[in-house]
Amino acid sequence: MKLVQTRATQNEELKKVKLSEALLSPTSPHGGLYAPRKFPLISRPYWHELGGLKYADFALKIIKLFDFDVKNSLFKKAIARYESFDNPKKPAQLKKLKKNLYINELYHGPTRAFKDMALQPFGEILSGLAQERGENYLIMCATSGDTGPATLKTFADAKNIKAVCLYPENGTSEVQRLQMVTMQGQNLKTIGIKGDFDDAQNALKTLLSSDEFKGELKARNLSLSAANSVNFGRILFQIIYHAYAYARLLNKGVINDLTSIDIIVPSGNFGNALGAYYAKKMGANIDLIKIVSNENNILTEFFNTGIYDLTNKKLVKTISPAMDILISSNVERLLFDKFGAVRTNELMQDLKEKKCYQITQDELKELKKDFIADFCTDKECEKTIKKWAKKGVAIDPHTATCFKMVDKDRLNIITSTAQWVKFTPSMLKACDIEYKNEQEGLLKFAKILDENVTKSITSLFDAPVLHPDICEISQIKEKIIEWIKK
Structure with missing residues (x-):
């Protein structure tokens, strides 16, 4: 399979490149990106079979379906990097919080995100x-x-x-x-x-x-x-953990072939949400991908109005800093997939020249088939952190934004993007815990929740x-x- 440019002029033949070329040179003509034009579709029986595999084997099976030019031996070596994670067999850890609510913990690697x-x-x-x-x-x-x-x-x-x-x-x-x-x-x-x-x-x-x-x-x-994540090599691996979560629930009998799930994503640059969308295109029975922003709610406005407007926007610093973003690069790949390279080029040029673009109402309806969006204030976020901390569960300020979009009548998977240890002051403030300095506060909060903090974090303060x-x-x-x- 080859990837193609996301931007083009009328009647322009799209440039096709191998994955290796897109990895090493990720910018495509007209300042665009590279993306797949189509996706391999996984059958119902194969989803069940995949759900029984350990994560590394699952990842290699998914990658193989794309038939990229990179050698399988190199992909195997790459996937072996998960051996440095907390649990090499489960680099992504899917946990049940309560009825119809699961959390996909993706932060068990070396930098805790x-x-x-x-x-x-x-x-x-x-x-x-x-x-x-x-x-x-x-x-x-x-x-x-x-x-x-x-x-x-x-x-x-x-x-x-x-x-x-x-x-x-x-x-x-x-x-x-x-x-x-x-x-x-x-x-x-x-x-x-x-x-x-x-x-x-x-x-x-x-x-x-x-x-x-x-x-x-x-x-x-x-x-x-x-x-x-302008580099498709990043997106490829982000498809996998959303697909794996679906396959595992199917394998465990939590859902059946007719059950759809919703995935809730705290969104910044939109790569994580795009990975869920691509997993859906490959046959994962995902109904809605719920986009949650912080007070930099440009994506909320876009998915609700069809207008992406930067003209009067200033970045707001929040307690979820990894989401403090106004220009979400991977929305471009979604526009390309839905509306094609010519239309995407028009919209991206409008954003560059006018700091604003608007899709039609029909185009907005098309996006709403897969996405809904909302945003969470810092105060709402802090309330969620405190609520779950009382239950002995530490939820970081990015993941905490997602709880606002949980539908108790649907099966929801929250995408947990970081461990709380990276945002200790916000955690302590939310829980009304006094501390002398961040290092002391980190250990104090960990003791309250009976959690271990990795040496990779505790050693930072003296490095x-x-x-x-x-x-x-x-x-x-x-x-x-x-x-x-x-």
């Missing part, structure tokens, strides 16, 4: 492809808090790879920041920028499409790629800062080139 589920295998594949080709790559990412640590971790000391992470100064939690600025690896560089996540993401996209920047890298024997750089957006390229020259 769902990004590890995709980025751990993704890093192995990119490094493997680079070595096979005898090429060297600069992998870049922009982060609102979770992608950065996961990207740096997966590429630390990887062969044929250098990795740069851009994060917004004062725009992440303290633990997220410490994970990035203390990360060890001679091939890693972390840069804080004076701006928000959208600024970081725009800077990334500008560099990815800059011939001048690519030329400077080429002169130093480096090609350019990205680890954000040396290896990446102190903070710069203006205009200085990013200069900082990167300066580092590469060393």
Whole structure:
């Protein structure tokens, strides 16, 4: 199977590329992305069979259905990265909270966030492809808090790879920041920028499409790629854990072939929600994908009105910082799948030129077949955290937004995107617990809930800062080139 460009002009023949090409060069013509044009459809009997497999075997079976050009041996090596998770057999842990409510815990990897589920295998594949080709790559990412640590971790000391992470100064939690600025690896560089996540993401996209920047890298024997979910390699692994949750419930007899489920996703850049949508297209009996935003509720407005309007929007800092995003890149892949490359190009150009686009009422009805959206305030979020903490369950501020959209008459799966340890001050404030400092508060909260905190988190507070750089957006390229020259 090949991937195609998401943007095109009238009568333009769509560029088709192999997965390996899209992984190493993720930007498509007209500044677009790459996406599948069609998906393999899994039969009912095969869903039952898949549901009995352990996660690693399930993942390889799903990947095989796509018939991509990357060697199966490399995919096997990539999936083996899950052996570093809390439970190698269950890197994603599906747990029942109460009747009709399950939580899909995706944070049991090395950096305690769902990004590890995709980025751990993704890093192995990119490094493997680079070595096979005898090429060297600069992998870049922009982060609102979770992608950065996961990207740096997966590429630390990887062969044929250098990795740069851009994060917004004062725009992440303290633990997220410490994970990035203390990360060890001679091939890693972390840069804080004076701006928000959208600024970081725009800077990334500008560099990815800059011939001048690519030329400077080429002169130093480096090609350019990205680890954000603009890269389809990330999305591939995000399809798998949604499909696995459905298959497991089917296998356990919790649901039958006629039962549909709803998946609730705390949304920022829309990659997680897109993964659920793609799983649905492959035959998982998912009815609605429920999109939850924080007070940066651009997606709520879009899925309710059909208008994506940035003209009067300013980013609001919330207690769920990984969702503090206004430009959700992966919505583009949804538009492409629903309306085609020409229409997607029109809408994306409107967003670029007018900071706003609007789909028709018929197009909105088409989106509403699969999606509904709402948003959660910080106060509502804190109330949910406190409620579940009293039951002995720690729910982080991103996952907590999802409870607002639970329908007690439907079977719901909440996508839990991060462990609470990354957001201790918010957890303590929500539960009215006093503390002297974040480290002391972290251990205090863990004791109350009788939870263990991994050494990877507790050791951060005493680790040396290896990446102190903070710069203006205009200085990013200069900082990167300066580092590469060393």
